[in-house]
Amino acid sequence: MTDHMVQTLADATAPELVTELPGPEARRVIEQDLAVTSPSMPRVYPLVPRRAEGCVIEDVDGNRFLDLNAGIAVTATGHCHPAVVAAIEEQAGRMLHYCSSDFYHPVYSELCQRLAALAPFGGAPARVFLGNSGTEVVEAAIKLARHHTGRAHLVAFLGGFHGRTMGSLSLTASKARYRTGFGPLLPGVQHVPYGMAGLEQLQTQLFRHLVSPEEVAAIVVEPVQGEGGYVPAPDGFLAGLRALCDEHGILLVADEVQSGIGRTGKFWAIEHDGVQPDIVLAGKGLASGLPLGAIIARADVMTWPAGTHGSTFGGNPVSCAAALATIDLVEAGLADAAAERGAQLLAGVQALMARQPLVEAVRGRGLMIGLDLADHDLAVALEQECFRRGLLVLTCGERSVRLAPPLVIRADQVDTAVALLEDAVAAVAAAG
Numbered sequence: 236m237t238d239h240m241v242q243t244l245a246d247a248t249a250p251e252l253v254t255e256l257p258g259p260e261a262r263r264v265i266e267q268d269l270a271v272t273s274p275s276m277p278r279v280y281p282l283v284p285r286r287a288e289g290c291v292i293e294d295v296d297g298n299r300f301l302d303l304n305a306g307i308a309v310t311a312t313g314h315c316h317p318a319v320v321a322a323i324e325e326q327a328g329r330m331l332h333y334c335s336s337d338f339y340h341p342v343y344s345e346l347c348q349r350l351a352a353l354a355p356f357g358g359a360p361a362r363v364f365l366g367n368s369g370t371e372v373v374e375a376a377i378k379l380a381r382h383h384t385g386r387a388h389l390v391a392f393l394g395g396f397h398g399r400t401m402g403s404l405s406l407t408a409s410k411a412r413y414r415t416g417f418g419p420l421l422p423g424v425q426h427v428p429y430g431m432a433g434l435e436q437l438q439t440q441l442f443r444h445l446v447s448p449e450e451v452a453a454i455v456v457e458p459v460q461g462e463g464g465y466v467p468a469p470d471g472f473l474a475g476l477r478a479l480c481d482e483h484g485i486l487l488v489a490d491e492v493q494s495g496i497g498r499t500g501k502f503w504a505i506e507h508d509g510v511q512p513d514i515v516l517a518g519k520g521l522a523s524g525l526p527l528g529a530i531i532a533r534a535d536v537m538t539w540p541a542g543t544h545g546s547t548f549g550g551n552p553v554s555c556a557a558a559l560a561t562i563d564l565v566e567a568g569l570a571d572a573a574a575e576r577g578a579q580l581l582a583g584v585q586a587l588m589a590r591q592p593l594v595e596a597v598r599g600r601g602l603m604i605g606l607d608l609a610d611h612d613l614a615v616a617l618e619q620e621c622f623r624r625g626l627l628v629l630t631c632g633e634r635s636v637r638l639a640p641p642l643v644i645r646a647d648q649v650d651t652a653v654a655l656l657e658d659a660v661a662a663v664a665a666a667g
Contacts, residue, residue, distance in 0.1 A: 243290030250625020270520030287314030311520030351659030365550030369492030370398025394463030464632025465605025500574030
């Protein structure tokens with residue numbers, strides 16, 4: 236599909252493919268890459284991006300793609316949003332780094348102040364620690380929960396993804412291969428199913444037969460499971476966890492690394508359920524593409540003394556400046572836009588499902604939408620057919636494809652994405 240009236244890359248409505256995929260320059264880069272990079276990275280298709288704006292990516296051969304990945308839900312404000320780029324340039328011209336764990340940087344405390352004010356704690360005072368990534372602040376949450384409660388055990392959920400460093404990996408239970416060969420992992424971590432069955436299992440099995448609830452420091456949950464299949468928490472589940480935590484003095488940790496920062500139509504996904512956690516974690520979209528994570532806790536929980544936790548690079552000034560610009564944009568309308576465009580995208584995919592029986596289920600909140608196929612192989616086939624048409628999507632869960640575009644996606648781009656997705660689904664169905 237072509238769009239010859241494009242003035243800037245972000246203006247494009249549709250992909251435009253000018254070479255085979257991958258093109259000659261992309262093949263050269265891929266060959267160079269495979270010779271020297273870690274084989275652990277699971278590259279999903281031969282995309283070699285050169286530049287990007289808004290929801291559009293151009294590769295090294297000049298092929299143009301419509302991005303429904305957002306760098307795995309990272310570029311919340313779109314690729315290279317002018318306000319974010321300006322904030323980065325301004326801060327980079329003043330100072331690139333000075334360790335915020337040991338000294339006082341104005342932009343660090345300004346960002347912490349903003350995040351504390353936005354914390355979903357019902358107005359209760361909050362404190363913030365900034366790290367470099369989602370997995371790093373999950374690790375911090377494990378430490379803080381154990382330190383605050385004096386308890387060792389943790390509960391997480393099957394299908395959950397919390398990172399790949401050793402502590403966060405111990406919580407992760409989305410794919411066995413993430414954990415294979417790395418044991419023993421952190422002791423004292425228990426897993427139950429995500430949803431009401433897991434809530435019941437906590438009470439009737441886990442706390443009765445395996446571990447006393449008085450020994451559990453925290454329950455760590457994604458309000459919308461990400462890697463597990465883009466599954467929103469069922470009604471009553473998070474409220475039930477909150478009640479259980481209150482009964483036994485357990486901390487409730489909301490991992491919003493993927494679902495936070497406006498992606499679901501509210502600043503935090505947990506706000507859809509009216510539940511207040513004790514700790515909330517942010518990452519990915521927080522700085523629109525720069526490395527940053529945040530652990531935000533009620534002030535009466537984040538009481539660890541000086542020296543118990545820190546980071547050389549966490550809360551880098553340039554990343555903080557990008558985050559402040561990102562929050563401004565999300566609060567100024569991008570969260571509302573995510574709700575509106577998400578409703579449009581969800582309706583479009585639901586209509587597609589009615590015409591294409593290969594798609595078995597559709598669900599989501601805001602611009603965090605998942606669709607199920609019969610099995611993993613069909614989900615992968617759909618992912619690849621979309622790429623061949625210039626539409627970037629990714630699989631997740633056992634048999635799902637996720638749609639998580641930047642929050643700046645336009646109505647015309649949503650329509651194009653749905654049309655391309657349906658064409659790809661038809662191709663997979665025709666292939667048998």
